[in-house]
Structures are given as C-alpha cells and as structure tokens.
Amino acid sequence: MNREQTIERMRVWARRAQSEAEYADTRADALNWRGQAQALNGVASFLGEQGAQLDDFAIWTQVVADREQARLTWIEMQEGPEVPLYAGQVAGFDVALTALKDVDNVVWPRVEPHIG
Numbered sequence: 001m002n003r004e005q006t007i008e009r010m011r012v013w014a015r016r017a018q019s020e021a022e023y024a025d026t027r028a029d030a031l032n033w034r035g036q037a038q039a040l041n042g043v044a045s046f047l048g049e050q051g052a053q054l055d056d057f058a059i060w061t062q063v064v065a066d067r068e069q070a071r072l073t074w075i076e077m078q079e080g081p082e083v084p085l086y087a088g089q090v091a092g093f094d095v096a097l098t099a100l101k102d103v104d105n106v107v108w109p110r111v112e113p114h115i116g
Helices: 003-022 027-048 056-076 083-104
Strands: none
Touching: 003 027, 003 083, 027 056, 027 083, 056 083
16 A cells, blocks of 8 residues: 555545544544544644655654554543543554554554553
8 A cells, every 4th residue: 555545544534433423422432533533634644744755664653652642641631521532542543553554564562551
C-alpha cells in the first residue's frame, strides 16, 4: 500500500467512526467514536501535509509519540466526562498504526507500562 492509499484508508475509517458517533446510544460511546475519528483524521492529515516529506520511520515515530501523549492524557483523566474521548483517541491511533504497519512492514510493540 502506498501513502495515498493509506491516507484514504484512514479517512474512510474516520468517516465510519464519525458516523458511529452520530448514532451512538450513549454520550460516552459517542465521545469514544469521536476520539477515534479525531486521531484517524489527524494522522491522515499529518501524512498528507508535513509528513509527506518524512520517511516511514519518522512518520512511525511521530504517530507513536502522539499515541503515547493521548494514552498519558487518558490515564491522567481517569475520571470525568471526557475520559471516553481520550480512550477513543488511543484506539484511533492504534487503528492508524495498523495501517502504517502495512506501509513499513513493522509490527508495533504493544508494551503498555500501566498494564504490565
């Protein structure tokens, strides 16, 4: 898969997540789906803009760093109405990294310090 195909795949997934958010049964579910859509759209935009001049490893590194920031925010905000949004962002980055794996043939290390 080339970058254009990867960007389009992420945008399709983001549109699907946004649609799920619109028809979600609960506010928490809607926020989770919106978070996923935000992350996927963000990665797609990054790939098409400033990431267009970067190699696959640099892109991978940036997306992993963005995911880590979303994860840390999610852990920090374990209470409150915005928690599902941050959880959704982490999930969206996970989906994006699945697509990026196809570009670089890298298996993302799934080590979560808070899990063990």
